[in-house]
Amino acid sequence: MSAVIEEHHHDGHHHGPDKGIMRWVFTTNHKDIGTLYLWFSFLMFLTGGVLALGIRTELFQPGLQIIQPEIFNQLTTMHGLIMVFGAVMPAFVGLANWLIPMMIGAPDMALPRMNNYSFWILPFAFGMLLSTFFMEGGAPNYGWTFYAPLSTDYAPPSVTFFIFAVHMMGISSIMGSINVVVTILNMRAPGMTLMKMPLFVWTWFITAYLLIAVMPVLAGVVTMMLMDIHFGTAFFNAGGGGDPVLFQHVFWFFGHPEVYIMILPAFGVVSAIIPTFARKRLFGYDSMVYATASIAFLSFIVWAHHMFTVGIPLAGELYFMYATMLIAVPTGVKVFNWVATMWQGAMTFETPMLFAIAFVILFTIGGLSGLMLAIVPADFQYHDTYFVVAHFHYVLVPGSVFSIMAAVYYWIPKWTGNMYDETLGKTHFWLSFIGVNVTFFPQHFIGLAGMPRRIPDYALQFADWNMVSSCGAFLFGFSQLLFLFIVIKCIRGGKKATDQVWEGAHGLEWTIPSPAPYHTFTTPPTSMKEAHG
Amino acid sequence: MNRVMQMWQAGLSLLLCSNVALADWSALNMRQGVTEISQRVYDLHMLIFYICCAIGVLVFGVMIISMLMHRKSLGVTPATFHEDTRVEVAWTVIPIIILLVMAVPATSTLRDMYESSDSDLDIEVRGYQWKWQYTYLNEDPAEEIQFMSALKTPRNEIQNLEAKGEHYLLDVDNPLVIPINKRVRFLVTSQDTIHSFWVPDFAVKRDAIPGFIHESWAVVEEPGVYRGQCAELCGKDHGFMPIVVHAVEQADYDLWIAEKQAEAKEVFNTVGKTWSKDELMVKGEEVYLQHCAACHQPNGQGIPPAFPSLVGQGIAVGPMSGHIDILLNGQAGTAMQAFGQQLNPAEIAAVITYERNAWGNDMNDMVQPKEINTMMASE
The missing domain is CATH 1.10.287.90 (Helix Hairpins)
Structure with missing residues (x-):
């Protein structure tokens, strides 16, 4: 390990970035690649957001107004796929690229060329996925969970392109994850022991293992679909000796860990931000690490809680219910730790802290509704209704997405050397906070009252709250343009950031200049005192 | 005095409002x-x-x-x-x-x-794109009652051309009828994609999976009309396949059964007679709008490529035998279902005749229910 780190460049000549577009095409620099990932994910976030606004426009009133059912199904499907695989996951990979080397005192990611490749696959994967909108028969219309046989025997011809796009995203994720694991295991500065790593590094380390374990499963399930569609197999067709429910088992064996892939790095971000603005060390660092590992382990053995209504035998239902309920314990530990970190601190409420606190509160609401969904008899009533939609949007939007925004506000002074506009940042927070709750809180009600998900039109008793929800969606959606403005404004100028940036911040990334030079830690740092709060 | 009256009125209206709010609240819970x-x-x-x-x-x-x-603004020192x-x-x-x-x-x-103890009544629930088929299982197959149940809400209400009715999207042509205080077992399966049979008032939600049968049951205690919806994405009209269950007293149930059996007999008789082309066209349009228009559209133009047009091309202007075959047996690998299992011979003959002679398809031929019946029997 140390051999790698101690190999200095003695020519005294440090390369800056190349000029022009080729800088971005050929870059192997972790900061450039992180930037590419973040901008790509923001573009996808806006694309997926436009689709979501299409959905909410149609659902503004009962009756079919502007979007016909066959298009509506394409919108819900593509919204889910783009947000999960195009917005949330690449954003976290972007943060990992920017931050992990700076946090562990490494000069770059361990495998820089692979890093370049794993990013540049993505625009092609999503270009292909989005091009299906213009194909005969339209885009994927079988839901982001693409249950067979709707996604095989009954799918539009574009399904083959969808399968290929999923394969490309999978390759990108697996390569990105291998890079994270290799970097963390081999590139830590001397003295940076595993239990001194910042929690963001820890959560990403565990996330990377989850990705390496489950992305091949996703690749497997889409390959089985491909075989069923084009090569006459019958994995998911009872008529040929297969089973449609097999699809769901394989999909959710990927899909449940995937849920944690999208939230564990968020835990890491929040665990960095709350101690900084509470000016107090993170409470229970060790238990945070163990809780993260426990959640990751449990995520592999609870998959069938997405399938309580498919007719699993009683013993199976009971097992998956108990295992799922158990996840509440380590998740609870995390929430309690964050609250205990805030307790008796000396808090200030800059934009990153606002997003982080909103994360804790709203993610907990999503966690509690998740606990309700674990209770099988009640789940028979909740399953596939808007209650589920409300639940997973609470953990994904004010969960994952808020944590990504918190991260951007928190680290952007380090990235650009400029402070963002605090007033605008707070405005963005409050608009997003109100928008998210107005959109998704009423969906709990309409779900309990019986509105199924994925329907373009609904019975009259659901009308009022759907209208409220749509208004909230527009507020939330358009507030993100303000976010774009704030980020661009910050890149172009603003109050100069100090190296320390935040009074209470700890960690190696705050020991280097702002903006972070193109190459950092070409010689490893010596003091690990600053490793984590 | 006036003031007191005003206060009284204000209080009363507040009370009324809160009552209304409470009533609304219960509609927002399970x-x-x-x-x-x-x-x-x-x-x-x-x-x-x-x-x-x-x-x-x-x-x-x-x-x-x-x-x-x-x-920090309160001047505290962090612990x-x-x-x-x-x-x-x-x-x-x-x-x-x-x-x-x-x-x-x-x-x-x-x-x-x-x-899973013994049930008093077994009903097979079969999901189709986008309707339900109910079969009242009976040891004697001749006594079995079977019918399709599809959305009754008029298209004009969905397209906002007419005011929406009270049970908008939650009304069907043929509701499921069950007796109260009897243990009714639902054997749920599907003909095509996965659907989910959900009646919130019974806390019954069971996925309908093609090739497999899963069971669920209910003992309904109060007579009434209970409405539910398909709860698993099943394609284009997933939002338009409601479930309506009438729970009735045993005596009413027996009456309904007798009626249904008489109806079945009548269908049998109509298959035997010779129909005029006009009769077939009238019946055909009715069947077409009920069963075919969701995909092929009321004007026959379809939504290519998933749902091909029937106007001036394809089976409706091809040979009669091909047309009948696709209607009876469906088209593998597409959304075209095998209607031989859903419609009676008279309905099939009528809709074929209609498709060949409507929208300017001037084939000028027709097929009799008797002929269809012979073909179905020989298969």
Whole structure:
């Protein structure tokens, strides 16, 4: 390990970035690649957001107004796929690229060329996925969970392109994850022991293992679909000796860990931000690490809680219910730790802290509704209704997405050397906070009252709250343009950031200049005192 | 005096308002339903809900107190503690105990839902894109009652051309009829994609999976009309395949059964007679709008390529035998279903005749129910 780190460049000549577009095409620099990932994910976030606004426009009133059912199904499907695989996951990979080397005192990611490749696959994967909108028969219309046989025997011809796009995203994720694991295991500065790593590094380390374990499963399930569609197999067709429910088992064996892939790095971000603005060390660092590992382990053995209504035998239902309920314990530990970190601190409420606190509160609401969904008899009533939609949007939007925004506000002074506009940042927070709750809180009600998900039109008793929800969606959606403005404004100028940036911040990334030079830690740092709060 | 009156009125209207609000509130919660199981599910839901609320109030309460008291602007010095084994053990163990409290009633309710003793009535529920087929199983197949149940809401209401009715999207042509206080078993399966049979008032939700049969049951205690919807994405008209169940007294149920059986006999007779082309066209249009228009559209133009046009091309202007074959047996690998299992010979003959002679398809031929019947029998 140390051999790698101690190999200095003695020519005294440090390369800056190349000029022009080729800088971005050929870059192997972790900061450039992180930037590419973040901008790509923001573009996808806006694309997926436009689709979501299409959905909410149609659902503004009962009756079919502007979007016909066959298009509506394409919108819900593509919204889910783009947000999960195009917005949330690449954003976290972007943060990992920017931050992990700076946090562990490494000069770059361990495998820089692979890093370049794993990013540049993505625009092609999503270009292909989005091009299906213009194909005969339209885009994927079988839901982001693409249950067979709707996604095989009954799918539009574009399904083959969808399968290929999923394969490309999978390759990108697996390569990105291998890079994270290799970097963390081999590139830590001397003295940076595993239990001194910042929690963001820890959560990403565990996330990377989850990705390496489950992305091949996703690749497997889409390959089985491909075989069923084009090569006459019958994995998911009872008529040929297969089973449609097999699809769901394989999909959710990927899909449940995937849920944690999208939230564990968020835990890491929040665990960095709350101690900084509470000016107090993170409470229970060790238990945070163990809780993260426990959640990751449990995520592999609870998959069938997405399938309580498919007719699993009683013993199976009971097992998956108990295992799922158990996840509440380590998740609870995390929430309690964050609250205990805030307790008796000396808090200030800059934009990153606002997003982080909103994360804790709203993610907990999503966690509690998740606990309700674990209770099988009640789940028979909740399953596939808007209650589920409300639940997973609470953990994904004010969960994952808020944590990504918190991260951007928190680290952007380090990235650009400029402070963002605090007033605008707070405005963005409050608009997003109100928008998210107005959109998704009423969906709990309409779900309990019986509105199924994925329907373009609904019975009259659901009308009022759907209208409220749509208004909230527009507020939330358009507030993100303000976010774009704030980020661009910050890149172009603003109050100069100090190296320390935040009074209470700890960690190696705050020991280097702002903006972070193109190459950092070409010689490893010596003091690990600053490793984590 | 006037003032008192005003206050009285204001108070009264406030009371009325809060009543209205309360009434609305119950419409925003899970339905208590009309079976013992659905009531227990509701109670379980409320128990977990209150526990979650209590946890929420506690956690958020501490956070809010902290946010108010522990601010830098108040000049506080941050504490330095960062671990405490006793506290950490407590907030691991207490949640486990709370989970046990939830698990006990959940387990007992679930066991009772899975209890599979003999039923009084078995109904096969078969999902189709996008309607339901109900078969009242009987030891004597000749006595079996079978019918399709599809959305009755007029297209004009969906397209906002007419005011929406009270049961907008939740009304069907042929509701499922069951007797009260009898144990009714639903054997749920599907003909094409996965659907889900959901009646909230019975707390019954069971996925309809092609090639497999799963069961669920209900003992309905109150007569009434109970409405549900398909709860698994099943394609274009997933939002338009409601379920309506009429739960009636045993005597009414017997009457309904007799009526249905008489109807079946009548269908049998109509198949035997020779129909005029006009009769077939009238019947055909009715069948077409009910069963075909969702995909092929009322004007026959379809939504290519998934749902091909029937106007001036394809089966409707091809040879009669091909047209009949596709109608009876469907087209593998497409959404075109085998209508031989859904429609009676008269309906099939009528819709074929209609498709060949409507929208300018001037084939000028027709097929008799008798001929279809012979073909179906020989298959």
